[in-house]
Amino acid sequence: DVVMTQSPLSLPVTLGQPASISCRSSQSLVYSDGYTYLNWFQQRPGQSPRRLIYKVSNRDSGVPDRFSGSGSGTDFTLKISRVEAEDVGVYYCMQGTHWPWTFGQGTKVEIK
């Protein structure tokens, strides 16, 4: 199985400041079709997860543009340009290139 390793696991941030979460995979996530199936999810307290980013850097509909994804191969990053109170929650990366699909452990974002 592809192991997804996120860091940090806990991220205290100041409102209005940027935040960054790293996700590394144990093997390349480039699929035979040339696409990289790396997604990011946000899970607010008590809610279902919500996909923010798909295929590394594509924002889902309705996702604020302060969220951005980048990376390639085995190293990926989710950035929040200016953290708002509603961004509190747990963020997961997930790979959909190799079966079984696997998630990172999650990064808990909280306000300082």
Add this chain to the structure above:
Amino acid sequence: QVQLQESGPGLVKPSETLSLTCTVSGYSITSRYYWGWIRQPPGKGLEWIGSIYHSGSTYYNPSLKSRVSISMDTSKNQFSLRLTSVTAADTAVYYCARDAFDIWGQGTMVTVSS
């Protein structure tokens, strides 16, 4: 607007079979996409259980493969999860979701206990 809704028993006895159904509205499950199940034990992270393609092909997490099956009922636009021989370790919130998880259900809590 596409919506997914999980349903099924909230309590299952050890060694019995967990059965859940996901009802999809606003889109035909036979048109396109994978349709999957994910679970989350209390206070823990997400685990992909398996997915069924719109054509009926299935893909399972090897960690559960011997116990899990996913099927479709096209007449009701539903897909279902069966997990056999459950233990306390299967206690979790179970979610259904579309494709690469762009749309999720609200989740249903299943507790395994006698």
